[in-house]
Amino acid sequence: MSAIKLYLTSFADNPLDTVAQQIIAQQKENLPQLTNTIVFTAQTNLASELRYKLLNSARQHNVQALLGPQIIAMQQWLQSFQPADIKVVNNTTQELILVEALLQYPDILGEANPWVYAHSLLNLFHELTANKIQPQKNEQDFVEQISLAYGLPDKSKTTIEALGREAHFVYTLWQAWHKQLIDYAVVDSQTALLLCMENAAKEFSTKETIDFYLLGYEQLTQTECQWLEKLSQQHNVHYFLQGQQLKEPTDSKLYHPDTHITECIQKLSVDELINVGKQAEPARLEFLNTVYNTQNAPLIERVQAYKNKKPTPLKGLHVFSANDAEQEARAIDIQLRRWLLEGKTKLAIVTENRRLARRVRALLERSGVHLQDAAGWALSTTRAATLVERWLECIEQDFDYLALLDLLKSPFIFPEYDRDTLHYAVYRLEQDIMRHENISRHLENYRNSIINRQDRLPNWFEKNQDTGVLNEVLQKLETAAEPLLQLSQQEKITPPQFIQAIVNSFKILGLTESLANDAAGIEIINLLETLTIDSGLVQLKFNWSEARAWLALQLERSRFMPPASTTQVQLIGLSQSQLQKFDGLIIAAVEEEFLPGSPSPAAFFNDRVKYELGLNTSLQEKNERFYHFTRLLNASDNVLLSYRSQGDNGEEIKPSAWLALLEQFYQLAFDIDLQDETLQALVNSPENTFTHTASELAKQSHQPTPSMPENLIPEKISASQYQELMNCPYLFYAARGLKLEATDEIRQALSKADYGERIHQCLQAFHDKTDDLPGPFKAKVTLHNRDAATKVLSDIIQKVFSADLTENHEHQAWYLQAQKIVPHYIDWQIKHQQDWDIYKAEQTMSKELQINNSHKPLKLKGRLDRIDKNTEGLEVIDYKTGVISSNKNVETGEQVQLPFYHTLLQDDEHNVTQVEYLEVKSDSVKTKAKLTGEKLETIAEESAERLKEIFSQLHTQTGLPAWGNEKTCGHCNMQGICRRQMWQDSQ
Ligand code: SF4
Known part of the structure; x- marks a missing residue:
């Protein structure tokens, strides 16, 4: 006789083993034929594993090959019964149709985003259809049904109108949506599924008896339940669930891990309930049952009752509390590779935190460990x-x-x-x-x-x-x-x-x-x-x-979904972990935000109404997650639970209450902390700050010292780039080799650097013809023509800053500051001209520096602000409006700019005898650092030799270390790239 049989298998069992054994035992008369057997599973990715287990079981009956069964998702199977004369539209089209309908009701929509509204409404319509609630039948009935669900038995018109308003909206929009669907001559996917069920039931009502097995379906809708019941009139329906019922099934509204399965069982009229698999309750399961049976007795009493049984501490259950997401990801990476090194093969990371999942994935892939990411991420x-x-x-x-x-x-x-x-x-x-x-x-x-x-x-x-x-x-x-x-x-x-x-x-x-x-x-x-x-x-x-x-x-x-890999390491969400057992399992991000997390936001109907309508409530959603969480705690002998205590912005992150209770109970019961101290030590150890290889745990993190690939070695260099190379070779590598120099913000207001640029421009125009600017002042500046010279420079400044003044009134301050320079500069110029004449203003120069015989010469390039001359030679003057290096740094060769300019200009025709920084400020203009004569020649020569030597070494792939000098790092925007914090902390 046909019937629905429900099989309950324990969390301690491997459900696929149990199912395979049951199928083979029940079908042994027909072996090797399993063609009259159909297995519906939501986890079709497990089909090959199930086939393998079926074959293993069949071998015990001396059957070496099997014909069938068909293993398929129930919905997919049903779609093959779709009536030929209907056109089914997918969710995208349904949503567009619904938005079209919504836009006809601006009073309902108000200021709301139609897409968000439509999404929520479409889910509700699908749920209503799946549960055979059809508001289109009669508005009055529907409104009354909702009003009653709100706890309003008074059916007076005013009450219903006031509180059934929500129902009226849903009713109106439902009608409008269905009218649009009819006008477009299409059918929504949920209605189509109902039609498929009808057709399938009709077609199978006369077929010879078939055995249907259902695995991993704990969320059957009312229509699915009714369809299965109808199917069972002619065929055998075997419904497998993993877990256990509440001791008192009437307590099905409890917040408890067993509530979910209890409700699943209650939804379907089953003819027989059979417990299958191992019947003994392993220590872990017994412990967890006691921890989470919160309604039975207060915590202390439960702990005492548990201790009275003299249990031994559990093995293979650990917690890792990370400071932040980065540390949590690292801990997961290390733990997973520890298991791989121990030879474990079937491993999984289960998390609802997709950000963490991506971080972990990146870390592991860097180590050559590839993952099967079944959850994927948003496109x-x-x-x-x-x-x-x-x-x-x-x-x-x-x-x-x-x-x-x-x-x-x-x-x-x-x-x-x-x-x-x-x-x-x-x-x-x-x-x-x-x-x-x-x-x-x-x-x-x-x-x-x-x-x-x-x-x-x-x-x-x-x-x-x-x-x-x-x-x-x-x-x-x-x-x-x-x-x-x-x-x-x-x-x-x-x-x-x-x-x-x-x-x-x-x-x-x-x-x-x-x-x-x-x-x-x-x-x-x-x-x-x-x-x-x-x-x-x-x-x-x-x-x-x-x-x-x-x-x-x-x-x-x-x-x-990233391309599938053949690895045994899975990255999955809670519900995707069904029907599986693992050698090692990490449940990550066990935090309130994710476990249980917030219920899905619903634009319509509170929980009470949903409950009355037979729709899923937020308590049911929480119970479902609680069930999966507890199931997972039993899904491996080696379970690690991880969470972080601090968010990305330093905010406190609360661990999940389920985890907090677990830790507290364990501590009270065994006086042992569940925290994994070995892993903590490994994560904190500098040796494992970075973990790169799958074959061994990582080496210590050092200051990076990359060598520069030949094709990235710059062919030219400026004084400031040379200085960069001296300050921190890694900075040069990142900025000049990898060209990672960060983009400056495009400024709305003048910065110090812009101001300096403009002062350079003004002084250049004062001495040399510049398009669209007054000047130059061609005569030698003396006390006699001082006023005229002052006026020219002042006019130039006025012109140069005029565009800035129209853009932003804040620029007035810069302009006034620039004008204050004028008298000081003119005085300095008068004095300076006693010994030097202007030779050239702003010159772009370049020169080749022979590195060695094997490599192309290095091109030196630079823009000299000004070159003066006298009878003995030339002087390079560099205007400075900002911070200037001390004379000491210049004289020791630590600052390379002035000697670099000497090298750039010096040749057979140009004898450079002096280089100097001229500080140009609003209250003074004066020489700040200067090199002359022999000292200049020696420093310049040494500086050029050093540059040759460094480039020669670059070509032989000598490393460019990150020096982590406090002063340089303070202005450096490569900190995230050289990861200074990481290696400095570890030192
Ligand atoms: S942060 Fe410091 S160590 Fe890192 S690249 Fe910049 S200067 Fe070098």
Whole structure:
């Protein structure tokens, strides 16, 4: 006789073993035929493991091969019974239809975001349909049902109207949505599933008896339960659940790990309940049952009762409390690799914290340990999706420099260009146009600035490079942006128009090709294609920002599953861990935020109404998580629970109450702390600060000392770059080799550096002809022409600062400060001219320095502020408006700028006899540091020799250590790259 049989297997069992043994035992007469057996499992990824276990069990009956069974997800199987004459639309289309319906009711929608509203409402509609609650039948009945659920038995019109308002909204929108579905002649997926069930039940009502096995389905809806009951009239339904019922099943509203399974059992009319698997209660299970049976007795009493049984401390259960997320990730990395070194194979990290999951994944992959990440992550968080976001930001923000740089630095963009050439062009755009010329948006502005700079500095780009690629790139961006810009200005656009314009722009940017070579990029392209088709059916139109919000939502909801790997280490969420046992298991982020976490936000109906309607309540959600948590604590002999005590912003993070109770109980029962001290020591040990290899735990973290690959060694160097190399070789490696120099913020107000630039410009114009500025003052400055000279310099300053003054009134202070310099400078000039004449103002110089016979010469480059001359030779003057190195640092050669300038200028024709820093301040102008004569020659020679030696060593791959000098590090923005904090702490 056919029936529904429910099998309960203990947490201590391996459910797949139990199921396989049961199937083989029940079907042994038919072996090797299992063609009349169908296994429904939500975890189809476990199908091959189940087949393997079935075969193992069959071998005990001397059967070496099996025919069947079919192992499939129930929904997938049902879809094969879909009526041929219906067109089913997916969630994206359903949501668009619902938004279209919602927009017809502005009084209901109010200021709410229609997408968020639609998402919540669609989930509710699906749940209502799945539970056979159909508001479309009769509004009055539905409103009364909801009002009663709110605890309002008074059916007076006023009460129902006032408190059944929510029901009225749902009813109205449900009606509107269904009308739209009918108008479009389509069926929603949940209704389609009901039709499939009807068809399947009809078709199977006359078939010979089949055995259906259900694994991992604890969330059966009312319609599924009814369908299974109908199916069981003709066929055998074997329903497997793991766990145990509450001792008193009537307590099914309790907050307890067993409540979830008790409710599952109560939903279905079962003919027989059979306990299968091991019947003994292992020590761990017994301990956990006592810990969480909070309703039975107070904690102290439970502990005492437990201690009376004289238990021995449990093995293989540990806790790791991390200071922060970084430390937690490191602990997980180390623990997992400890297990791998011990030869354990089936390992898992279960966490609901996706950020932590990604961090752990990155750490492990760095060590060569690959993971099967079944949960994946939101497509929106991938590099490919970030690129799409940046591209659309460029359109919206008129090519703001930050969005534009991110876009241009993406590895996907413009694949047709040689990467070095493109990177160099982008580097120049960033350093010279954005930073130096302070251009922060508008393609035309970037282009004009490039032309101006090219006119001023013809050798601006290095040899063999020109602005061609940069101009081409900007032109392509403009062409690609044009159709999107037009759409952004239209009042209404259709979703396909929006998506198609993006797809077309991708072709010009070269993204169609490059995204197709990236796993996440392929997902993006597929998503855009699907969205074009899905939205093509709907007549909904929206404005640009609504279209953007819609696309962002789709990227957020689409999951990106990294390519599967064959490793035995799984990274999964709570519910994905069902039906499995592990050699080692880490439950990570055991914090209140995730376990139990907050209930899913619902726009409609409180818990009481949901309960009355048979929908899931927040207590049920919590109980389900509690069940999975307790199940997992039993899913391995080696379990580590980890959490962090501090968030990213230093805020306190609370461990999950389940964990707190577990730790407290254990401490009271055994007087032992569950904290894993060995792991704590390993994590704190400097030897394991970084863990890089899978075959052994990591070596100590040292100051990084990378060598520079030959192709990254710069071919030219300026005085400031040489100084960088002296201050911290690693900084030079990162900034000049890897070109990681951070982008300066584009400033709205003048900075000290801008001010200094302008003073240089003024003094240059005073001595040398400069386009569009007054001056120069050609005569020798003397006491007689002092006033005239003062006026010229003052006029120059006025002109140079005038543009700044119109931009921002705060610049007035800089202007006044500059004007105060004038008398001091004129006085200094009068005095200086007694010994020196102006020779040249601002000179860009370059010179080749022969390193050795095996390598190309190094090009020295620099801009000399001013060169004076007298009968004995030349003097280089460097104007300084900010901090100046002490004379001592200059004389010891620690500061390289002045000797560098000597080397740059000195040759057979130019005899440099003096170099100096001239401090130009509003209250004085004076020489601050100076090198002359023999001393200058010696220091310059030594400095040049040292530079040759260093570059020679660079070519032999000598390492560039991070020195961690307090003073240099204080101004360095590479701290995150050299990870100074990490190695300095460990020292
Ligand atoms: S932070 Fe300090 S050690 Fe690190 S690169 Fe910068 S200067 Fe060098």
